[in-house]
Amino acid sequence: MLQLAVIRENTQKVLDGLAKRNFKDREDVVRQVIDNDQLRRDTQKILDELKAKSNTDAKKIGELMKSGKSEEATSLRASVASDKEKVKALEVELDTYEKKQLELLYKLPNVPTEKVPAGKSSEDNIVVHEKGTVPTLHGDALPHWDLIKKYDIIDFDLGVKISGAGFPVYKGKGAKLQRALINFFLDEAEKQGYKEVQPPIVVNEASGYGTGQLPDKEGQMYFVTEDNLYLIPTAEVPITNLYRDVILSEDELPVKNAGYTPCFRREAGSWGAHVRGLNRLHQFDKVEIVQIRKPEESYQTLEEMTTYVESLLTKLELPFRRLLLCGGDMGFSSAMTYDLEVFSAAQQRWLEVSSVSNFETYQANRLKLRYKNKDGKTQLLHTLNGSGLALPRIVASILENNQTKDGIRIPAALVPYTKFDIIN
């Protein structure tokens, strides 16, 4: 969430930023935050003074009792008792302001950084560059949902039988391809200095709040009611929450973690013709890269991470483009996001395969993730993450782009992992 002090001291900047996102209630919510904050502070001041008085009075009573002046003690006791009632009332009041403050802050999305263009939807995103060449397919080229049947490598019907729609079963070379991609991505990340971590794939409520899935996005996550645990929609949640309530020392920075996990998304109400096959699933595999950085480095890191993910696509010989998302198309918590899209030749569509974001202090503020800087001051850090990479759409485009009359060619970089170079 946004920092209260920033809203208070840079109100106009915040409002301008939210305008870039087309956040409609910005004036109203920001005004309420500021007003509520003033009330909160006024109340706290009165309350603190009253408590200070009660504390000294209580001590006096102790002394009076000791020196045997019980009558004076009794009268002072009565006055403290009446102060105590006022304290209780003020505490209730303060509590409502504090709750209101959180509630309001949760409503506000992150402020986009200056480079982010204004815009309402994906139409307003900026294509930064396109790389690689789109293959020319032979006349009988098939979309991936037909290819997986032809070669019997991924089975949606079987998935329906044992789980439901959106839970495919990978078979034979299809399963091996999954395993190869995961290992390839993890190995590449390690070469870039990321430390491999394997986190739990169910998380508690506090973790959901830490990275911003809660409140409001409960509907996106599978929930285990018996134990109050959420299935993770992305490894971002557990990996970033490793650093919840942590104050890092400067020499522990930067933090660079990479982890593979399955991801679970309910995707309630988002199905349609354009999400056939592997384009959208309830369960999929992803390697996530996460960095924690000092504020002054984070934008350079965003570039570095995005370039790294692009290098994966290049090694996989996939044509891709980089988009700078406009304010209206960015995720709630992000200050700046690059999307990477791969061109899937048979569908003739760009598919989003990675989203690399800088959250600045938005997550760190909720997580209470800080470090001690050179001056010995405790300061919020910046968090960043990106997919490196999500598997299903990568698989879809490999299948579609590399199909030949003889079968599907495996990109050279993957062959050491798959141990086969063609699916036929």
Add this chain to the structure above:
RNA sequence: GGAGAGGUGGGUGAGUGGCUUAAACCAGCAGUUUGCUAAACUGCGGUACUGGGCAACCGGUACCGGGGGUUCGAAUCCCCCCCUCUCCGCCA
């Protein structure tokens, strides 16, 4: 699933109603001493909110797992919840 023990600062750990401003030790930081290192000695302590001040800084309040209660006063007493550990059972 059954039984028990326990949650105190960066760590270990003392503290059963006011003498706690949370002891002591370890680690840390600063200083003194010193040919250097070490040792010894001295000093400093966390977090959040907040008042005053341009600032350095000086105050207030809260925080001993979380929430409530008793009391003039709670780490300490009472109630509820959460978590961890140990043993037994079951088990990949």
